Amino acid sequence: MASAEGAVSRVTRASLNNLTLELQTDSELSQFNRMKKIDAIHHVQRYIVDRSATAGSCAFFRIVCNVMDGVLVACIAALLDAPLWAQVLAGFVFALVVGVLSVLLRPRMSGSFKPLDAMLRHHRIVGVAVALTPFARIGSDAVNKRVAREAELSDDEELEKLQREQGRATIDRLAESGEVDPEVSEMLRNVLTLSETLTREIMVPRTDMICIEKGQSLGAMLKLCSRSGFSRVPVIGDDVDDLIGIAYLKDAVRATAFNTSALTRPVDSIVREPLLVPESKPVDDLFHQMQKQRQHVAVVVDEYGGIAGLVTIEDTIEQIVGELEDEHDRTQHAEPVKVGDRKWKLPARTPIADLEEMFEIDMDEDDVDTVYGLLTKALGRVPIVGASAVTRGLKLTAVDSAGRRKKVSTILVEPAGLNDESETERDARHDSHHDADDDETPKENHDR
Structure with missing residues (x-):
């Protein structure tokens, strides 16, 4: 019961669906074993529909069993004609021993480490516990309504939030133990916060963007890149919201290195299609999108379609490893x-x-x-x-x-x-x- 109680809150629908697909495509399994395991998966799927009720049923039976251990030993002592004080003492000592063994063996932790295996292994006894404790759903419904009202999260989202909190607690314990370098533990914490950080929090706002007008020449762009130190510059029309594209320094160098007359060409002749992302996009999704599309810079748009700022793949990496600098970067003077x-x-x-x-x-x-x-x-x-x-x-x-x-x-x-x-x-x-x-x-x- 303790193992199942620890496992039910960590089993996801996606893991069950993936396991079903693996069983259906496993040619080494017999049809009987395949259907038996798939039936167990279907039972577990029903149990995790209401995780709180299932965990409550397991907890109830675990507590009842712990109490009954002492009661049964006291009854055996009574059948042996032991005095009343001996009956009470025997029941209390046995219940205490069982409690100590539960703490030492930590069955709930075994369910947490391999939740899917634990639920599949104990699904029958969990089914009995759920069937005999219909009252567990009463408290579960109240909890689910409160959680939905406060967080408005789906079941899987709520589970992911719980797992992130547990991950932070684990990292904190590792950092306190001194077994992990403090910088590594800080990077691990930053990884967990990527999904909670929005693009608007790391972007360069439009007021700080260095842009070039579409009518400017490639020579003017080369000078702008040399003075600003940037190798990718947005090309705009009448204003920042009139975005034409992104001009790359390497494209300008390629066009003018062996053809000096190209210095007078307009900069909009080398622009590339910009990657547009919403300002509410989580940073981890932004990083994967830029990595997948092989883009190092993206233009951030607000809810009205206007340009809100600019973000780079280095901005997302800095959320994990900290500020990135190279040999050309100078440190700011501290005093006049x-x-x-x-x-x-x-x-x-x-x-x-x-x-x-x-x-x-x-x-x-x-x-x-x-x-x-x-x-x-x-x-x-x-x-x-x-x-x-x-x-x-x-x-x-x-x-x-x-x-x-x-x-x-x-x-x-x-x-x-x-x-x-x-x-x-x-x-x-x-x-x-x-x-x-x-x-x-x-x-x-x-x-x-």
């Missing part, structure tokens, strides 16, 4: 650095209040909180390395990027009158510098 007279290199996340204190000015900005936000607002687009803008008498220039997403990490801030070089001249000089700098070659497998 003074590089000249009233010239500062500031981390992108430096609060505007610190900027006001350094230059003794009042910015009066309510809708942005950081230097990066101030530069983004002044430009009207996502800044990349080399982009600059003047606001509130200060010139802000993005001079460094960090991380796999190549987000601007360091911003040079100086009074606007110290350097009259225009943004166009700076961009042209910066582009030529990057074309000759091998260290700035974008990663082939980087996705944006």
Whole structure:
């Protein structure tokens, strides 16, 4: 009864159907044995329709049997004309021994390890227990209604949720025992949470997407990839929602490497069909879809069909192994650095209040909180390395990027009158510098 009680909550309909299919295609089994095993499977299928009732019936009979052990021993002591105190003591001691043996043998755990085998082996006695305890369904119906009202899960979904919780508990015990490396245990925990994490939680939002307009040339795309560090760029029309496709750096290089005249070709001549995924898609399903379709980048759409953001296969892998970086990635500066007279290199996340204190000015900005936000607002687009803008008498220039997403990490801030070089001249000089700098070659497998 204990073994069946532990097994009934872990047997799935899919495992029973797969076993039936295996038996039907097993040519080595005789017809009699095949029908006998299939009949046992049909019985188990009926028992798991209401798992709570079946488990309750098994638990009831297990408790009754434990009680009857002591009662029967007390009765035997009475038949032997033992005094009353000896009868009670004999029954109590025997019941205690049976309880200790149950704890040591752990029959419920054996049912949990191989639930399908346990249910098939004990299906007859489970059937007797279910038939003799119709009252077990009363409490089961109340439990099922409460669970359905709170979680709105199907029977198999409820079982999967239970198994995930048990998996987390097992990983926690392994981590506490010290037998598993902490980083490995953390990755195992992350694997269990993939199905609960939605694509919208890991995507790059549309406000941070680096895009190129369809009318731009392949030469402009090569410069954009060199400056941004991305090798896959969305191609758009009038706005971000007007998505044309995805342009790949390797396609642009292939088209222009031996044909310099192709640098003037429009970028939409090399676009590829984008992979569109809903923002509510679980990350594990997203990973399998991208793996199956051999796509490294996908465009995320919201419920209204608009572009919500961009996601890559590296984003899904990072949910398991943590942040991915390579030899070209720089770490963000932790502290502001003074590089000249009233010239500062500031981390992108430096609060505007610190900027006001350094230059003794009042910015009066309510809708942005950081230097990066101030530069983004002044430009009207996502800044990349080399982009600059003047606001509130200060010139802000993005001079460094960090991380796999190549987000601007360091911003040079100086009074606007110290350097009259225009943004166009700076961009042209910066582009030529990057074309000759091998260290700035974008990663082939980087996705944006």
